């Protein structure tokens with residue numbers, strides 16, 4: 465029989481694909497989303513299905529949560545504030561308080577929720593696993609400002625200063641060393657959810673997402689979402705800025721694959737544990753950019769690479785997905801396929817503005833983006 469599922473943040477990128485998947489599978493869906501104006505400046509986005517119930521409200525609001533959780537079997541907690549801007553307390557407030565409040569309301573109201581999946585992030589690791597040439601393992605600290613100012617993007621092997629450390633896939637048992645307010649807030653969210661779930665005897669799973677992209681990623685928020693930041697500039701004849709030298713790597717996951725992982729763990733027996741969700745394939749930011757430009761039909765547009773960087777960015781990160789694969793989940797969309805589907809979507813939109821033009825000057829002024837001399 466179909467379940468009743470609450471998707472917080474269900475108007476956003478990952479949440480909206482999850483909503484579609486749940487409906488397809490015959491479940492009833494309620495969305496709780498505050499339609500954050502930076503992400504949804506025009507209000508309700510067109511992809512909210514009429515079959516889903518939409519509650520516009522904040523995850524920190526107890527009364528809104530009572531209405532949202534009443535009668536629900538499953539909760540997928542996707543709502544969050546993300547990014548690198550210096551709204552430091554806001555990350556902790558939305559992601560930490562919002563998560564704790566969901567559990568408070570469940571306890572206070574005695575709601576019989578069956579299971580909860582929360583959106584954690586690769587950000588909680590900070591830098592991941594590296595090895596030296598002699599195969600010693602390293603989990604380096606984030607690179608200090610002085611190193612980045614010298615444009616030394618890679619980690620040197622302390623024993624052989626002529627060599628650099630090689631990035632490896634990072635497993636779940638790696639140290640959790642993320643230090644940005646967003647990273648700390650997602651770690652707070654994950655730890656609270658796993659612990660409070662045990663306290664209430666409600667199975668909880670935390671999914672540590674890789675960088676997720678796809679159709680519906682906000683075209684208006686200039687502070688998050690690499691694919692939309694690049695695409696909105698390319699479509700407006702600008703050459704996007706790539707930080708560092710473009711050879712930093714990430715694990716890029718297609719949003720529909722992410723949604724499938726959410727439903728997969730919800731339906732599994734797993735409880736009170738965290739899983740990496742990614743492709744397990746590292747790609748450089750430059751190759752992501754080239755593939756996107758090509759898919760958009762802008763293959764000759766060179767990016768601007770001039771030594772900009774963000775303090776707190778990791779150099780390399782890709783997930784070791786062995787743990788979730790062993791249960792039977794795998795991503796199925798290649799980067800090329802995912803970016804082609806994204807391009808099809810964005811090219812079908814009549815007018816795409818470039819919100820990044822003004823934002824970039826602000827990011828430099830706020831020292832979020834710095835330029836190495």
Ligand SMILES: NC(=O)c1ccc[n+]([C@@H]2O[C@H](COP(=O)([O-])OP(=O)(O)OC[C@H]3O[C@@H](n4cnc5c(N)ncnc54)[C@H](O)[C@@H]3O)[C@@H](O)[C@H]2O)c1
Pocket residue numbers: 472473474475476477478479496497498499500503504521522523524541542543544545546558562583584585586650672673674675676677681682
């Ligand atoms: N996209 C990624 O690369 C990525 C990577 C790691 C983790 N995550 C996590 O995945 C989740 C979903 O991310 P996304 O990429 O879909 O982001 P998104 O910005 O597209 O969607 C988030 C949604 O949450 C809503 N929201 C924000 N604050 C809210 C609040 N206080 N109350 C209610 N709703 C609120 C927004 O309006 C938005 O619709 C988040 O928890 C994020 O931290 C995303």
